[in-house]
Amino acid sequence: MRRSWWRWALLIVVILAVFIPSQVWLKQRVTKYKSSYKTPLAPTIMVPGSSASQNRFDTLITQLRKETKKSHSVLKVKVAESGAISYTGNIRQGDNHPFIVIAFENNRDGYANINKQAKWLNLAFKDLVKTYHFNHFSMLGHSNGGLILSLFTEKYLAQTKHVTPDRLMTIATPYNMESDSTTKQTAILRELIKGRSKLPKKLTVYSVAGTENYSSDGTVPANSVNQGKYVFQNQVAHYTQITVTGDDTTHSDLPQNKQIVLLIRQYLLKETLPSKDRVPTTKRSQSKEADEMGLP
């Protein structure tokens, strides 16, 4: 009788020794799956520069559609000064890499306006996440659009839990506004540098500059674009600066510049380009994305 009592006790001890740690393990695993899970839907959010409407990227998108085999659908969003959001176009069912262009009724230049636009962008962004349930995305900003996206990423993105940006590409974005100076910082640059520690650590940033001559693309000084390094360098996973010269490199032509379209396809949309079109700057492994799922 005593022997069987010992056996039962042993059995219970063994069961508990397996059961309790497995309970802890279970919790960890479920959280891990939740945090490493990526939705198939990963839109590219495009923000145009000052004085531009939600149709600013039409030429670019037409060009992209022509060159890529996948036809990305386009959703255009306009945020009014009141914060009211209006949509045109739609995300096609089954299109996992749509473009979402977000523009603002008040699209004027200047520090105060850009800050307001970042806040409006946040409103639209929250609404999009609520509607489409994506948890990662990429960003493309032209000119001041890059400033709006940078500000939004630093100041507001954390409000939306569990959504992380993969890549940000800014085209001719004047991080130091119109200033050509390499020492004097304008208000917006100061603000961006102050908040840079809030940038997501896994973000990859590309800053593309165009130059007509040695110092500017006709509107934005090359020095101002270069100041972006004080915001991103050593803060995000990768920060790459690219300068494009040649035909169609005036400020407003840049989004449809052939070289930049290729850069967008290769870096932002992560397409596998035919080798003749590939920009031979950095080596990157195409398969990395798949590994991040973290599944057994």
Added chain:
Amino acid sequence: MVRLFRGLWCVNQRVDQWRAMRAIHEALRVAYPFILVMALIDVVGQGCLSKSGFFFQVYHIGSWLPGLEFWRDILQAVSVVVNGLVAVMIAFTTGHYMARTYHADALTVGLMSALAFLTLNVNYDTFGQTSHGNDLAQFWMPNLGPQGIFLAILVGLGVGWLASHLMQGLATWWRHHRHTSLSWTGRVAWSLTIVLGATVGIGYGLSWLTDGGINDLVYLALQTLNTNPGHNGLRILLVTSVSNGLWWLGLIGPIDVAGNSSVTSLQNLAYAVQHGSGWGAPHAITLHTLGDAYANFGGAGMTLALLIAIWIGSRQASYRRVATQTVLPNLVNLNESTLLGLPVLFNPILLVPFVLAPAVNIVLAWTAITLKLVPPIVYPVPRTTPGPLVAYLGTGGDWRALLLSGLCLTISVLIYLPFVRLLNTEGGADHAA
């Protein structure tokens, strides 16, 4: 019911009288200690040291055990030798005991049968290779492990019969025609030549048909029948039953049940991650959510329930011993040692619950999931997770799933129990002798 049992008992008695059956029993009895050691090594290797092992993950063994790689390599080495060649051992022992029943030279015939089994699994593709490009093994290694047991038994029986007769026949023939007696070497050499000639011929002929040795042919045929049973509960039931029947024959694992990474499982996982639980997952009824979760405790045939039934109801000392020795491997779903040790293989009485218990569990699980009493399992679990915990952990810790697992285990024990009791009456003659 009583008549059924009496019928089964008669079948069992009849089958036990067969020469082949007795040879198989003896062969498995000799191979059992080796297989037990292998199974215990596998428990440590696959369950505790492998990165995907249950205990490795649960106890975070990687973070506190020094020299992890070293231990892994050591166990791997032992496992490769013992586990990797278990079928060769069984070919030897089967041939040996078969020859013994004919009063032939048992040791020689055993060796012949092991060699014959190996010739059937030669990889003919390697012969064209240059000596430097050493990238292919000369044998189909997987076929020499547990997978090859069925073929090994067949070869052992065939060669045991053929070689025994050859050796005796040759001696008689020689005496008649040459009027001298054939030397022992001559008898062995001639028989070996004929046996190997036959098996090499078969093996070479088959190498034109398939890329994976003779075993592969059988497995391929079965796999095409069964790989994707889809969402149909009835088909899942059928596939599991067929699969378990094949295990009983020694065709171990033709259908890979552990489908953690299949497309449907990944979609279920994606759903669960987004919605917080498995309720309403897109693929609630699959082989994985039914079979792996509720009908695979201890491995194919719910052998964990068999062990418990033996503890409760068996008076056979050998059964009780095997049950106690193999409980650890059964906890991590490695039940080869139980199947070969009892043996469950080719045992007509145990075939019934071996197929019936998992089938009943699948019906239970199907009912419970369809009536939305439990959610389907959605999170991947290690293959070596103790059976009754699979559903609980796979659903992300749902108590109802644990309850259903307990119910499944109890019912399986109840299904096994009468058959185990029936076996109590066996062996008066056999075991005493």
